[in-house]
Amino acid sequence: MKSQSALVPVGNQALALGFSGSLGNIEAYISAVNRIPMLTHEEESSLARRLRDKNDLGAAQKLVMSHLRLVVSIARGYLGYGLPHADLIQEGNIGLMKAVKRFDPDQGVRLVSYAMHWIKAEIHEYILKNWRLVKVATTKAQRKLFFNLRSHKESLDAMTPTQVDDLARSLNVKREEVIEMEMRMSGHDIALDAPSDDEEDKFAPIAYLASDAGEPTKALEARQYDRLQSEGLEHALGSLDPRSRRIVEARWLANDDGSGATLHELADEFGVSAERIRQIESAALKKMKGTLATYA
Secondary structure: OOOOOOOOOOOOHHHOOOOOOOOOOHHHHHHHHHOOOOOOHHHHHHHHHHHHHHOOHHHHHHHHHHOHHHHHHHHHOOHHHOOOHHHHHHHHHHHHHHHHHHOOHHHOOOHHHHHHHHHHHHHHHHHHHHOOOOOOOOOHHHHHHHHHHHHHOOOOOOOOHHHHHHHHHHHOOOHHHHHHHHHHHHOOOOOOOOOOOOHHHHHOHHHHHOOOOOOHHHHHHHHHHHHHHHHHHHHHHHOOOHHHHHHHHHHHHOOOOOOOOOHHHHHHHHOOOHHHHHHHHHHHHHHHHHHHHHHO
């Protein structure tokens, strides 16, 4: 971890923490912050008032420096998420600086107690953004459940129904929410494409998530089909005599659900037999098919 870039946001020169010498790794950084003296209550209050009343950035730096060990301690508790310790500390330091900026010494609370909330909030946000490619928790309730579930689970095995009920009761949430969050947490990021060329390729997501909707041939076929459905159909109907068109429209185009007129109904309308209506219909459809083929 570099001494400054790992501790403050880029461009935040006002709160540059400026360790002397080179801190080449995380162990050296932790050793350095643990040697920084703690402030007494009186010193902390005095520095906080100087920052609040006079915008004394030197006072802000001393307040931040004296509490860097607190960030290290809190960040260590989140190592189980598999994220770099240095990054956890960096995010926690950002939360610490936010706490120092908002701290009011006249509220009767020590900075260490006030800053814990801000430090944990920044670390939580970093974990939720980076633990998976897809965020596992977005709402406030889901975030609370995410961190509580990890701390309450006794092993990597799936929770039993009794454990689910107990956790849901203790957190005052629905058991379905506990089950859903456990499923999200137990999942893993999967590469879209398979890393090898063997038989496992066919099981990679790219094999079954691919869409051919934008493929040029498919797009042309879809456009041609739409054209036949509108212009082509009207052209084919226009090639029929009035009686044949009436029969086809009544039989096939009267209702969207396909429940058109029956042969007997049309036979009564035209004063012929149902068999004759069937013959006219068959000849009309055959003629339309030929017309559509020519139109296409």
